[in-house]
Amino acid sequence: MELGTENAKRHTLAVLVDNRPGVLARVSALISGRGYNIDSLSVAETMDPDVSLITLITTGTPRIISQIIKQLRKLINVVKVTDLAEVDHVERQLVMVRVKAVEPNRAEIMRLAQIFRATIIDVSLKTYTLEITGGQEKIRAALALLAEFGVEEQVSTGLTAISKGTMAPKNPKTIT
């Protein structure tokens, strides 16, 4: 009955951890060992070199999310867990995509790149490779359009996120 997914929602968890060997393994082992899913994961050092930030996207009912957060907090090396779903925040992801680019499409792909503020980072006679940064919606939209031309290969980082400044206006339009 707990498996019901009616109330399941996507949550972005910012997990601050001790920057030590094996800590990422503890976090990911906990999530998989207890049968939860990780949709996306990214790790990097923070301003404090003793602390790393794991940005973790997971989907679950409120009860499962709260259990994941508590279990993460219980890990000795976890310093702080924030559920960004409860905080105004900005999310970004980086995607690199090599798309077929033959005439008459080459100009159109460049226009698309411009519209999405993507950068062309590699060019061959038959392909362009684009670097796109953005929130998930923008990336999804860009990839859907590029698919029309034929995508040869596509790689992506995990999503990372940052909370907004406390003086930000209520529900401002997100700047993309």
Add this chain to the structure above:
Amino acid sequence: MTTLSGAEILIECWKKEGVEVIFGYPGAATIDIHHHLATSSLKFVLCRHEQAAVHAAEGYSRSTGRPGVVLVTSGPGATNTVTGLAGANMDSVPVIVFSGQVSRMLIGNDAFQEVDIVGVTRGITKHNYLVFSTQELAQTIKEAFYVATSGRPGSVLVDLPKDVLSGRTEFIYPKKVFLRSYQPHLTPHPKQVSKVVSLLKKAKRPVIYAGGGVIAAGAGENLLTLAELLAIPVTATLMGLGGFPGTHPLFLGMLGMHGIYRANMAVQKADLILAVGARFDDRVTGLLTQFAKEADIIHIDVDTTSIHKNLEVDVPLVADARQALTAILEGLGPAPDYQKDSRAQWRELIEEWNRICPLAYEPGTDVDGLIKPQRVIEALYKATHGKAVIVTDVGQHQMWAAQYYLYDQPRQFITSGGLGVMGFGLPAALGVLVARPEATVINIAGDGSILMNIQELATCAQEGLPVKVAILNNGALGMVRQWQDLFYGRRYAATTLGPGPDFSQLAAAFGIKGLVARTEAETEAIISEALADPGPVIMDFKVSPRENVFPMVPAGRAIDEMILRPLELP
């Protein structure tokens, strides 16, 4: 600057932590430690299997509350501790395993007796460490003891590469530990306490559901005061037995899958459940959606993750059980005349349930003249005046020991609850005796479980530890066979042990006394003989294989849907 080797530092740290005994088994990776340990003031108990060494440390810890310490070698020495580490962690027992490891430069090379034990035990310990340098050894050990014993206690593993043990450095033992990422929450929130107090005042049909946390926190006295002050009946989990006096008129017995009828009924009909240091385990709650439906539920636990994990509760109170109960008692004040009449009626109703269905079995022997296993527990209870420390293995005998022996003291009933480890009993019992040499310690075992760590008879014999082993010998793996009896059409697949070994000859081979009881009359006789003997003794009770544990809540059913007595079988 005077320096010590890593091995010497380890021993000095143990002394600073007040360790007196270490259980374990040596090997190439730990030989340096043993070399120094042999001339130190610390005692080393050489068990005959690393798994047993961890159970012995658990017995030591479970019977005293002090941390149990284990020293094993790398590779197989380390992997053999996995079951003990997992069981100790599930039952919140502070056990610290120190494992040898190959030298740092060999790690990852598949060296002889190398295993990534930190990786293996990550999910089954509270925390674990691989020590990277001799300089950080003392700090790590201090942390390991702190983590194992604080908050919700648990097991910790510290992996020690051989060159870290041979390296030298100045020995400075840190006075304090501060971990910014680990600060157990022990003090109860006043707002939650006042919610608890007002619910306790209002309740007409309250029940206290006490778990192992009561014992771990040393909250038994506060619990007794609270229960008596408000005249609230108390039921306990398997791990909670002894946390509240078993012979007290307010005590209902164990609840859950093999709970006493009145205890399960009381929980189901209560209007308030006060759960203290318990975690709503599936063996306790049965079908969750039907559990205590009429009750408001208060949940006191030191582990935040226990709250709302299995069951959505009404008032959570994250705190040490003793501190929480103290605060609640203060909040209640001296005038306890709450709902006096309703509560008297409530206790009367509970007693009525007990009259309808008391804990009982058909007296006498079975059709083949074999002893009833329940009878053996009753005889042990009588002969020891209810004062022995009972250590069990896992299975039917464990449940009978939980039902038919009444425990008045905390830490008097030592059992593997959460993980349910067969083979736990004998080594745990020897660990209890190392901690409490004056105690009468009885390992109630099954003929299946006892063989899982039978080699520890050698440890008992060598160390002169007078464990009394009472084997309820029914020639079967009884608990699984009970499920086959009730739910699998009596197809006894893989549960028949046959005649098995002659346990008295086996005892003799280890140089200890072995006794057999084939009749009821012999039961009392061999118990007195065993208790009078100064050494370890095996008692082999030939009991009826037809007896099953009742009441029983079938898996997936509500806990008031009990099977109360044997089905009429063709």
